[in-house]
Amino acid sequence: MANLLWLQGGACSGNTMSFLNAEEPSACDLVTDFGINVLWQPSLGLELGDQVKEIVEKCISGEIKLDIFVFEGTVINAPNGTGEWNRFCGRPMKDWVKELSAVADFVVAIGDCATYGGIPATAPNPSESVGLQFLKRDKGGALGEGFAAKSGLPVINIPGCPAHPDWVTQILVAVATGRAGDLTLDEFHRPKTFFSSFTQTGCTRNMHFAYKVSTTAFGQRKGCLFYDLGCRGPMTHSPCNRILWNRHSSKTRAGMPCLGCTEPEFPFFDLAPGTVFKTQTVMGVPKDMPEGVDKKGYIKLTAAAKGAAPAWAEEDIFVV
Amino acid sequence: MSENPEASITQEQRQAYIDKYGLTPAEAGHEMLIQMIEDHFAEGLETEVEPFPETDREFGALLDQLRPLSADQLREKLVISGWLLQPYGEDQMRCQECMYYLVHKRWCDLPELDLPAKPEWWCRLWRI
Numbered sequence A: 001m002a003n004l005l006w007l008q009g010g011a012c013s014g015n016t017m018s019f020l021n022a023e024e025p026s027a028c029d030l031v032t033d034f035g036i037n038v039l040w041q042p043s044l045g046l047e048l049g050d051q052v053k054e055i056v057e058k059c060i061s062g063e064i065k066l067d068i069f070v071f072e073g074t075v076i077n078a079p080n081g082t083g084e085w086n087r088f089c090g091r092p093m094k095d096w097v098k099e100l101s102a103v104a105d106f107v108v109a110i111g112d113c114a115t116y117g118g119i120p121a122t123a124p125n126p127s128e129s130v131g132l133q134f135l136k137r138d139k140g141g142a143l144g145e146g147f148a149a150k151s152g153l154p155v156i157n158i159p160g161c162p163a164h165p166d167w168v169t170q171i172l173v174a175v176a177t178g179r180a181g182d183l184t185l186d187e188f189h190r191p192k193t194f195f196s197s198f199t200q201t202g203c204t205r206n207m208h209f210a211y212k213v214s215t216t217a218f219g220q221r222k223g224c225l226f227y228d229l230g231c232r233g234p235m236t237h238s239p240c241n242r243i244l245w246n247r248h249s250s251k252t253r254a255g256m257p258c259l260g261c262t263e264p265e266f267p268f269f270d271l272a273p274g275t276v277f278k279t280q281t282v283m284g285v286p287k288d289m290p291e292g293v294d295k296k297g298y299i300k301l302t303a304a305a306k307g308a309a310p311a312w313a314e315e316d317i318f319v320v
Numbered sequence B: 001m002s003e004n005p006e007a008s009i010t011q012e013q014r015q016a017y018i019d020k021y022g023l024t025p026a027e028a029g030h031e032m033l034i035q036m037i038e039d040h041f042a043e044g045l046e047t048e049v050e051p052f053p054e055t056d057r058e059f060g061a062l063l064d065q066l067r068p069l070s071a072d073q074l075r076e077k078l079v080i081s082g083w084l085l086q087p088y089g090e091d092q093m094r095c096q097e098c099m100y101y102l103v104h105k106r107w108c109d110l111p112e113l114d115l116p117a118k119p120e121w122w123c124r125l126w127r128i
């Protein structure tokens, strides 16, 4: 039996909603099949007020063993570093986060806000939000660069806006069943099993990417969304086209550009007007190249791909 | 396609197209549009080749100017887009490598232009 406590800071509850939609395994499977005891969760917990406070205090005192501490949302420090804007059970949430993280065997940050700060931490960041161990790409965050939970692992980051339900439940099961040692984390503490391939891996538009045929308007099934509509699939680490959403689709399959929500910099370009759903270019060449490709190579590749593109690449090949 | 071509070009312009080609750009097919474009340049059409839109903001501003034009406003499309019948600049940029170019259809797929083009042509909305 592994005790799990889930709290929420500066968040929209999107990751809770996502978690409740999990299928493989489902949120119920965690309890019935994998021995996870949910001590409290903001949308599932029956306790209110002082009853919640009692649970949290018992975790900190050690009366209840806290195996897994899950945090969703940013750690809010406003105003002026006090954290008073986000009070929970009578004190700033940031203080609970510190104390619970110190006693938990594993700390798991879920969603972009808890991992890297996400949308709330976008400049000018009025809520002084940070992620648990990062602020965007910078190490530190609420717990500090050197933080390690009792198990020895740093915060396990499951980014996404929101995270895919199965990324959440599969990692929780791995941790709860003693397989945390099998997890390898990348430099941003993301489990490599999910975050070493790209969003583009498995995208149905890959052939159009290769032949440089652009989707020029929303709703087109032909073409690739990289060239005009700002798709970040080639430089975003996520399994969105391997572990499908709702089991049968993904943003890019449905014609929506990947926004790069599993990367620490999300949302990119601080959401400046004109930067969303539009490939940013300098003198006609994309600012952000597919990972590992330089400008010279990209130009050569484009010329070759355009020259070799077959006629079918210019058509909608998905006949209904 | 404009549903009301008269609203977009003057009656004189419209008549000039009809006298010369028997139809207007909105009604013309691929080959006829190519002919019309080449004729505009043969008659001395000057287009706004510079400034090249260096950033997306400038690129977007050009699209904003093009968007309200009807299919009959061929001349305006060519002028605003800085259309040329040869490659341009140090890098010899041309439609053939442009992201919007459909090499088999020989067509510019940028919705705001939506015109036939030859591989050696170019306009300042070029991007790769």
Ligand code: SF4
Pocket: A199, A200, A201, A203, A204, A205, A206, A207, A209, A224, A225, A226, A231, A232, A233, A234, A252, A257, A258
């Ligand atoms: S749509 Fe995006 S993810 Fe798909 S092939 Fe194009 S760039 Fe890659």
Ligand code: SF4
Pocket: A160, A161, A199, A236, A237, A238, A240, A250, A251, A252, A257, A258, A259, A260, A261, A262
């Ligand atoms: S497709 Fe991109 S933006 Fe969408 S969930 Fe996946 S990583 Fe995030």
Ligand code: SF4
Pocket: B094, B095, B098, B099, B100, B101, B107, B108, B109, B110, B113, B117, B121, B122, B123, B124, B125, B126, B127
């Ligand atoms: S946007 Fe300009 S350069 Fe690109 S294909 Fe169209 S006409 Fe050619």
